[in-house]
Amino acid sequence: MFKKVSFLLAIVLCFSALTACSQKDTTQNVVSNSSSDRGESTSQQNKHYPLTLSIYDDKGNKMEQTIEKEPQRIVVIGQGFAEWMIGLGEEKRIVGLAYLDKSFSEYEDQIKSLPVITDMWPSKESILELEPDLIISMSSAFQKDRLGDISFWNERGIPVLAGINYTIGRTIDGFFNDINNLGKVLNIEEKTNAFVNEQKEKISEIETKAAQASDRPKILLLGTSGDTTYYYGPSLCLIDEMIEGAGGEYIKVSEETYVDMSEESILSVNPDKIIITGFQKSDSEALINKYLLNPKLKNATAIKTGNVKVVEYTTAVRGSLGLSELYMDVAEFIHPELFKGE
Numbered sequence: 142m143f144k145k146v147s148f149l150l151a152i153v154l155c156f157s158a159l160t161a162c163s164q165k166d167t168t169q170n171v172v173s174n175s176s177s178d179r180g181e182s183t184s185q186q187n188k189h190y191p192l193t194l195s196i197y198d199d200k201g202n203k204m205e206q207t208i209e210k211e212p213q214r215i216v217v218i219g220q221g222f223a224e225w226m227i228g229l230g231e232e233k234r235i236v237g238l239a240y241l242d243k244s245f246s247e248y249e250d251q252i253k254s255l256p257v258i259t260d261m262w263p264s265k266e267s268i269l270e271l272e273p274d275l276i277i278s279m280s281s282a283f284q285k286d287r288l289g290d291i292s293f294w295n296e297r298g299i300p301v302l303a304g305i306n307y308t309i310g311r312t313i314d315g316f317f318n319d320i321n322n323l324g325k326v327l328n329i330e331e332k333t334n335a336f337v338n339e340q341k342e343k344i345s346e347i348e349t350k351a352a353q354a355s356d357r358p359k360i361l362l363l364g365t366s367g368d369t370t371y372y373y374g375p376s377l378c379l380i381d382e383m384i385e386g387a388g389g390e391y392i393k394v395s396e397e398t399y400v401d402m403s404e405e406s407i408l409s410v411n412p413d414k415i416i417i418t419g420f421q422k423s424d425s426e427a428l429i430n431k432y433l434l435n436p437k438l439k440n441a442t443a444i445k446t447g448n449v450k451v452v453e454y455t456t457a458v459r460g461s462l463g464l465s466e467l468y469m470d471v472a473e474f475i476h477p478e479l480f481k482g483e
Contacts, residue, residue, distance in 0.1 A: 199281050199282075
């Protein structure tokens, strides 16, 4: 009898030991996966920070910002930057969001779920209450009548990551530099490097095919805000490079950055095709009909042929993770004979 009890006890102890080992292995796997998801171990992250990088202020002056540790509480000003965070899977770091474009974005539902401070410029007080360890915005936001200058935030121990502004001029390469800076600051360079490389490869393929075109249609970009229609100078947007790269001619109305465009102004340049982008617009059909059904424009070539297209504002002007997709849409609009069905 004693031998039977001892034997059963041995089995129970052995089973308990195996179960404990199994649970330990599972726990180790969870920790390992969690560490992998975050990218690097704590010691490796400590080697990454503090990080110092160069940005530009609103006047185009280069200045340095030092990030002491990995940011976890980020205030984002500008929808484009919020979309970057969402697309890269880093939206949980956002504690406040402001200045939304509301312009046909595929990310609109995710944007609504974020902690929005205001649709327009937030107050300094509303940002300070959130105790951020980083502010991300376009550099034109850091003016006294908007967020205050960058030194205001630095004096309070809050670094700033500012995207390329109007003074320097917006370019696709500048957009990629902003993405690379975001990767460095958030310690997610593997993600951002992969994105930039993929985008460049897709753009190269589009430009190679567009080079086969036998003509270069004249394209007019019109910006809208409320009832105002205006011309966008190339330094204010990225889509001018897409139009040129996709085999079109970007019509330069003026050396000025912004110019109001009346019906007479549009007729005077007589574009073959018109691309429209609207800040805080949500009805693309109504926006197109505003021009197609305007009797004063009936003799414009683009209106007569119905070659009017609306594009999403954020990507066209500031750049977003959908850059190469918009580039392809523009190419298909300009040269459907080459890109139809792509």
